[in-house]
Amino acid sequence: MLSPLDKIGVTNPSMTNLERYQASSAYWRERYQLMRAGKVPKGVIPQSVGNCSVCNDAGWYMRGKELTKCECGYAGPSPAQKRLNQDLEVLAHKTFENFDIDRPYRDTKENSGAAQRHLVDVAYKKCFSWAHKPSGWLYVYGVPGCGKSHLAAAIANVVSGNGWEVIYRSVPAMIDYMRDAMKSGTLESVYETIEKADVAIFDDIGAESNTDWAQSVLFRLIDSRVDKATVFTSNIDPMEHRYHGRIVDRLNASRRAWVAATSYRELKRLEN
Numbered sequence: 001m002l003s004p005l006d007k008i009g010v011t012n013p014s015m016t017n018l019e020r021y022q023a024s025s026a027y028w029r030e031r032y033q034l035m036r037a038g039k040v041p042k043g044v045i046p047q048s049v050g051n052c053s054v055c056n057d058a059g060w061y062m063r064g065k066e067l068t069k070c071e072c073g074y075a076g077p078s079p080a081q082k083r084l085n086q087d088l089e090v091l092a093h094k095t096f097e098n099f100d101i102d103r104p105y106r107d108t109k110e111n112s113g114a115a116q117r118h119l120v121d122v123a124y125k126k127c128f129s130w131a132h133k134p135s136g137w138l139y140v141y142g143v144p145g146c147g148k149s150h151l152a153a154a155i156a157n158v159v160s161g162n163g164w165e166v167i168y169r170s171v172p173a174m175i176d177y178m179r180d181a182m183k184s185g186t187l188e189s190v191y192e193t194i195e196k197a198d199v200a201i202f203d204d205i206g207a208e209s210n211t212d213w214a215q216s217v218l219f220r221l222i223d224s225r226v227d228k229a230t231v232f233t234s235n236i237d238p239m240e241h242r243y244h245g246r247i248v249d250r251l252n253a254s255r256r257a258w259v260a261a262t263s264y265r266e267l268k269r270l271e272n
Contacts, residue, residue, distance in 0.1 A: 084177065084193065088160075088168035091153035096128050099150055106262045119260035120147070126257040127151045131158040134199050134229035139254035141234045145263030148233040152201050155231055164198040171218065172208040178217050195224040201231040205251075206241055219247050226250070 055061040055070035101121055105113030123140065130138045131154065138155075140148050156168045169177070181187040194200055202221070208214050234241075238251040 084167045084169045084174070084190075086169070086173075088153065088156050088166070091149065091168075092157065094150045094153035095157060096124070096131070096151075096154045099124060099147065099154060100264070103264055108262060111260060116261045119258060123257040123259045124151065126255070127155055130231070130255070131155040134159055134164065136227075136229065137225075137251075137254035138231045138257060139234070139238050139251060140231065140257045140259060141237060142259035142261065143263055144235055145265035146259040146261045147264055148235075148259050149203055151257070151259065152203055152231055152233045156199070156201050159199050159229075165196075166199045166201065167194055167197040168201040168203065170203040170207070171205045174202070174221070175208045175214050175217060191220065191224065194221060195228075199229045199231070200225055201233075203233045204235075205232050206234045206236040210242060215243060215247070219244070222247060222250055 052070060061068055061070055101117065101124055105116040107113050108116075111119070123142075127138070127140060134155075140151055142148055153168070156166050160166045178187060178190060181190045205218075208218070232251065232254065238254065238256070239248065241248050241251065243251075
C-alpha cells in the first residue's frame, strides 16, 4: 500500500492538487505526532514546527489552484521535486571520494593515457571547486562512460548536503516529464520548481528528441536559469549542438570541464 508521502510524489500523477495537499497533511501530521511521542528520531521533523496557521501543519497549502510550500519549514519535497530528482536517488552513492581518477586509461590518437589522466584531474578539480561554491554555469562533457554523470551526481550530493535545494534530472527524462505535466495542467508549476531551485543539474543535454516543442521547452528551462547555479553534462561540445543559435550561445558561455577520457565502462568490460 502506498504511504501518503508516496502519493504526493510521482507514484500517483493523476491526483489533484487538493488531494496532494490532503495526503501531505496526513503524512506530516502523523510524522510530527510520532516525533513528539518519541517514536521517530528527533530532527526528522523540525522541532520548532507546530500549529502553523498558514498550512495547518501540512507543510503545503493551496494558493488558488496551486499547491504551495509553506515557509514554516514543515514540508518535505514537492511532487515536482520528487519526480525531477529520481535520477539523483539512484546516484546517491556517487561522490568525489569514490571517483576513480587513477583508473586505467587507454591511449588514443588524440591523447595518451597520461594526458587523459591529467585532463580528467583538471575536470575533477573544476567540479569539486564548483560544488563547494556553486555559482554560474558549469558544462561537463566527454564521451559516454567517461564519468560525467558521476561528477554531476557528486556535485548534487555535496550541495544538497550543504542545505541547497537541488534539481537533478536527465534532459530526455525531463522533457518527457514536461510533456506529462502539460497534459495534466501542472506545467507552469514544474517550470517554477526548476527556476527557483538553488542548483539545477541537467544531465545528458543533447540526447533528447530533436523536435521544435522539445527545443522550445529546453530553451525556456535554460533561459530560466540565467545567472543561477546550473550544471550541464553532455557527450557533445557546447559549440556542436544542433540547437538554435540562442541556446548554443548560452551553453557556450558556461565554464567548461572536459572529461577527456575513454569510456571507463568499456575498459571495465574489456577487463572482464
